[in-house]
Amino acid sequence: MYSPVTPEVVSHLTQLVGDENISTRQSDLDLHSQDQSAHEAHAPDVIVWVENVAQVSRVLAYANEQRIPVTGWGAGSSLEGNPIALCGGILVSFEHMNKIIAIHADDFQVTVQPGLGYKDLNTQLASHGLFFAPDPGANASIGGMLANNAAGIRTVKYGATKDNVLRMQVVLADGRIVEAGSRSVKQSSGYDLVHLFIGSEGTLGLITEATLKLAPIAEHMSAAVACFERVDDAIQAVVAVRGSGTDPAALEFLDAFSVGSISESNDLDLAAKPTIFMEFHASHVGVLEGILNTVREICQEAGALNIKTTTNNAERLKLWHARHHAYETIVRRHPDQKFYISDVAVPISAYPELIAFIETYRSEHNITAYALGHAGDGNIHICTPFTADTYRSVYDMNTEVVEKAISLHGTATGEHGVGIGKSRFMKMEHGLALDVMHEVKQTLDPNWILNPGKIFP
Amino acid sequence: MYSPVTPEVVSHLTQLVGDENISTRQSDLDLHSQDQSAHEAHAPDVIVWVENVAQVSRVLAYANEQRIPVTGWGAGSSLEGNPIALCGGILVSFEHMNKIIAIHADDFQVTVQPGLGYKDLNTQLASHGLFFAPDPGANASIGGMLANNAAGIRTVKYGATKDNVLRMQVVLADGRIVEAGSRSVKQSSGYDLVHLFIGSEGTLGLITEATLKLAPIAEHMSAAVACFERVDDAIQAVVAVRGSGTDPAALEFLDAFSVGSISESNDLDLAAKPTIFMEFHASHVGVLEGILNTVREICQEAGALNIKTTTNNAERLKLWHARHHAYETIVRRHPDQKFYISDVAVPISAYPELIAFIETYRSEHNITAYALGHAGDGNIHICTPFTADTYRSVYDMNTEVVEKAISLHGTATGEHGVGIGKSRFMKMEHGLALDVMHEVKQTLDPNWILNPGKIFP
Numbered sequence: 001m002y003s004p005v006t007p008e009v010v011s012h013l014t015q016l017v018g019d020e021n022i023s024t025r026q027s028d029l030d031l032h033s034q035d036q037s038a039h040e041a042h043a044p045d046v047i048v049w050v051e052n053v054a055q056v057s058r059v060l061a062y063a064n065e066q067r068i069p070v071t072g073w074g075a076g077s078s079l080e081g082n083p084i085a086l087c088g089g090i091l092v093s094f095e096h097m098n099k100i101i102a103i104h105a106d107d108f109q110v111t112v113q114p115g116l117g118y119k120d121l122n123t124q125l126a127s128h129g130l131f132f133a134p135d136p137g138a139n140a141s142i143g144g145m146l147a148n149n150a151a152g153i154r155t156v157k158y159g160a161t162k163d164n165v166l167r168m169q170v171v172l173a174d175g176r177i178v179e180a181g182s183r184s185v186k187q188s189s190g191y192d193l194v195h196l197f198i199g200s201e202g203t204l205g206l207i208t209e210a211t212l213k214l215a216p217i218a219e220h221m222s223a224a225v226a227c228f229e230r231v232d233d234a235i236q237a238v239v240a241v242r243g244s245g246t247d248p249a250a251l252e253f254l255d256a257f258s259v260g261s262i263s264e265s266n267d268l269d270l271a272a273k274p275t276i277f278m279e280f281h282a283s284h285v286g287v288l289e290g291i292l293n294t295v296r297e298i299c300q301e302a303g304a305l306n307i308k309t310t311t312n313n314a315e316r317l318k319l320w321h322a323r324h325h326a327y328e329t330i331v332r333r334h335p336d337q338k339f340y341i342s343d344v345a346v347p348i349s350a351y352p353e354l355i356a357f358i359e360t361y362r363s364e365h366n367i368t369a370y371a372l373g374h375a376g377d378g379n380i381h382i383c384t385p386f387t388a389d390t391y392r393s394v395y396d397m398n399t400e401v402v403e404k405a406i407s408l409h410g411t412a413t414g415e416h417g418v419g420i421g422k423s424r425f426m427k428m429e430h431g432l433a434l435d436v437m438h439e440v441k442q443t444l445d446p447n448w449i450l451n452p453g454k455i456f457p
Numbered sequence: 458m459y460s461p462v463t464p465e466v467v468s469h470l471t472q473l474v475g476d477e478n479i480s481t482r483q484s485d486l487d488l489h490s491q492d493q494s495a496h497e498a499h500a501p502d503v504i505v506w507v508e509n510v511a512q513v514s515r516v517l518a519y520a521n522e523q524r525i526p527v528t529g530w531g532a533g534s535s536l537e538g539n540p541i542a543l544c545g546g547i548l549v550s551f552e553h554m555n556k557i558i559a560i561h562a563d564d565f566q567v568t569v570q571p572g573l574g575y576k577d578l579n580t581q582l583a584s585h586g587l588f589f590a591p592d593p594g595a596n597a598s599i600g601g602m603l604a605n606n607a608a609g610i611r612t613v614k615y616g617a618t619k620d621n622v623l624r625m626q627v628v629l630a631d632g633r634i635v636e637a638g639s640r641s642v643k644q645s646s647g648y649d650l651v652h653l654f655i656g657s658e659g660t661l662g663l664i665t666e667a668t669l670k671l672a673p674i675a676e677h678m679s680a681a682v683a684c685f686e687r688v689d690d691a692i693q694a695v696v697a698v699r700g701s702g703t704d705p706a707a708l709e710f711l712d713a714f715s716v717g718s719i720s721e722s723n724d725l726d727l728a729a730k731p732t733i734f735m736e737f738h739a740s741h742v743g744v745l746e747g748i749l750n751t752v753r754e755i756c757q758e759a760g761a762l763n764i765k766t767t768t769n770n771a772e773r774l775k776l777w778h779a780r781h782h783a784y785e786t787i788v789r790r791h792p793d794q795k796f797y798i799s800d801v802a803v804p805i806s807a808y809p810e811l812i813a814f815i816e817t818y819r820s821e822h823n824i825t826a827y828a829l830g831h832a833g834d835g836n837i838h839i840c841t842p843f844t845a846d847t848y849r850s851v852y853d854m855n856t857e858v859v860e861k862a863i864s865l866h867g868t869a870t871g872e873h874g875v876g877i878g879k880s881r882f883m884k885m886e887h888g889l890a891l892d893v894m895h896e897v898k899q900t901l902d903p904n905w906i907l908n909p910g911k912i913f914p
Contacts, residue, residue, distance in 0.1 A: 195652030245740030283702030414643035
């Protein structure tokens with residue numbers, strides 16, 4: 001079906017991008033054969049480090065003509081195998097396209113290249129008092145965040161990546177360069193191509209530039225941590241906080257196993273009980289005091305065993321450091337094992353049922369698993385250590401949890417994307433809508449050269 | 458190209474929807490021949506009032522087979538001719554599909570039929586302390602708001618319609634019923650079909666059901682009104698307020714003509730000067746005091762001539778009543794004229810240049826025109842009274858203003874949609890992206906039966 005990457009192909013690509021921007025060395029291929037997921041590595045046949053949109057256009061037009069697969073690569077920090085070149089072919093790395101093109105400070109916007117890490121972006125934006133809010137962790141590239149519609153801890157207030165993008169430059173499979181959207185924050189002008197490309201995981205086009213929405217950095221921040229005897233009580237508090245008008249910037253749930261793990265490793269005095277972590281942002285410190293009073297009342301009413309609140313920055317950062325590094329902390333406790341990361345999301349009213357299902361399943365099947373996630377969004381991750389011997393049982397648990405989430409009117413993936421691991425659930429989740437996605441794909445990439453093997457089963 | 462609506466067609470449609478749900482009476486056709494725009498009326502050949510998705514599916518499958526145009530109809534309150542049946546054919550009215558299907562209060566969601574008016578929805582939601590935030594005015598139907606991606610005054614805080622929808626049921630041109638999205642607030646599961654259909658103005662499918670995001674009704678609200686000598690000063694204040702972390706729920710600009718008009722008619726003591734109207738929402742009244750202090754400082758620094766602030770509900774409602782009814786007030790001042798409503802949006806940093814362009818143009822061409830709009834979003838409307846004699850000059854002004862907005866990295870339409878009046882700007886605004894939209898249209902509606910004559914030039 002696809003053509004092989006022959007020496008002639010490599011030679012032609014070298015002409016397109018230059019000697020210094022191409023490699024077929026095994027060490028380079030290996031470094032770009034796997035993301036941070038547990039999916040099997042697969043090396044591309046050749047890597048090109050593109051430097052500008054014209055090169056991307058020429059590479060794609062050529063690959064399309066030759067029927068060679070093309071997969072985009074940002075930072076390799078994704079968690080569902082999204083940039084693994086399953087069918088080999090050309091890996092287009094955006095690592096060299098990592099510049100800020102323009103900061104539009106008065107507009108709370110920035111125009112960037114896709115290879116830029118969001119943490120690096122925020123470092124450069126700090127002096128303007130602005131930041132790009134989605135925070136998936138690691139130092140994900142903007143291009144990867146757009147391709148996977150990444151989200152993170154602060155989504156409950158600031159939205160996911162798709163909520164923070166105004167325009168993009170995209171190169172289609174045939175090399176056409178299109179501009180989707182505009183720098184106007186209000187747009188009602190024809191089909192919303194920006195959102196069609198966001199979350200398409202590089203299967204409809206490669207994003208070469210984006211104008212992002214920025215938020216003002218809050219002048220004052222506070223944190224609150226409350227633990228509960230029962231998951232239901234914790235989730236009752238989550239629902240009440242969301243409805244209270246306190247506008248949380250983060251509203252996280254950690255199960256007892258996760259809290260036990262991070263408390264021990266971070267020298268925090270937290271009980272190993274279902275716990276919610278909250279953060280609030282405000283322009284006046286007085287506002288925060290009012291919010292924390294409301295939150296304390298809500299948590300008490302929900303039966304909290306213990307509530308800590310702080311407007312002290314150092315204390316807040318210490319608490320949140322533990323949450324931000326929960327995954328690494330958990331991984332360190334299981335040094336010789338790989339980790340299976342599950343990502344599902346449901347309407348918040350179904351969250352207790354989903355968590356109860358997970359708890360029952362892992363206990364009945366005797367599986368070690370840590371459940372933690374963005375409760376304010378109904379999003380949960382299950383981090384499960386496994387070995388070759390236990391892989392099948394962990395894989396099966398993921399299947400059961402995803403099917404449960406879908407049955408609760410939720411989704412197979414809240415923020416990691418479909419990638420390799422979730423394509424088998426697409427028909428169940430989307431039904432006939434998957435056919436529509438397939439028709440759109442067929443229209444925009446008729447030779448299926450873009451990131452083959454992803455999204456569609 | 459299209460088949461006529463013959464007696465046989467009417468007879469077949471009658472079998473599909475029932476005697477009581479179909480009409481070819483001229484009075485009914487006339488009532489559904491025009492929205493609230495100044496575009497020329499055009500009657501459909503037949504109207505069907507659908508009652509459920511199965512009927513919509515059967516009507517579309519039949520129309521597609523017969524090559525008969527189909528245009529959707531909600532409340533007829535749109536402002537760009539969006540539901541005018543330009544090519545005749547079948548008008549599918551959703552006026553009878555106007556029920557709330559389910560209120561998911563804990564999830565801050567509601568599932569509704571498309572014919573429901575958003576004001577009626579909010580009346581029914583009030584007892585839950587929740588509301589659907591987009592507020593385009595009139596009593597627009599939810600289906601129409603989705604189809605046009607309507608927005609309104611509170612978009613600056615709560616987003617446009619597209620930001621407040623989680624899932625939709627859509628009937629495609631061939632009658633297939635698809636479910637796009639899910640009730641999970643976080644979704645990263647395949648192509649974002651929800652946003653593909655939103656704003657497609659009934660040219661890709663007809664929306665038969667939607668699950669909307671709701672917001673908690675703020676416990677406390679305040680208003681602030683500040684007037685300035687110069688437009689630039691007013692916009693400087695707008696930018697500063699947006700960047701202050703005070704999170705305005707409304708941030709409106711009215712030019713001197715508009716303010717003069719509404720002040721006189723509403724017995725308000727406002728100077729006929731460039732003015733900004735602001736609203737703030739908070740869970741504590743103390744929060745509002747802090748916000749109003751910040752806002753007063755910002756406006757003073759920007760050179761405000763006068764600043765009024767209030768946390769009193771009656772005073773706030775009186776001020777905002779004037780803003781909400783500005784259009785009607787202006788229309789009443791020109792009783793024998795029609796109105797041309799222009800809708801463009803630009804990045805906020807370009808707003809002063811856009812407003813200056815409008816002021817210069819109307820003064821040089823001696824055109825009476827009122828400029829007012831959602832400054833926090835860079836969105837402006839120009840309401841221009843016209844007669845048969847002055848139509849051409851008003852049309853030309855609209856052309857110039859739209860081209861200016863596009864040149865400032867803005868858009869031909871911020872919230873009214875493309876409809877009839879803006880299709881001629883699509884190539885200029887979107888370039889090659891318009892070809893992509895065309896390809897998507899061709900794929901999903903190969904016989905071009907859905908709302909022909911809209912969006913594409």
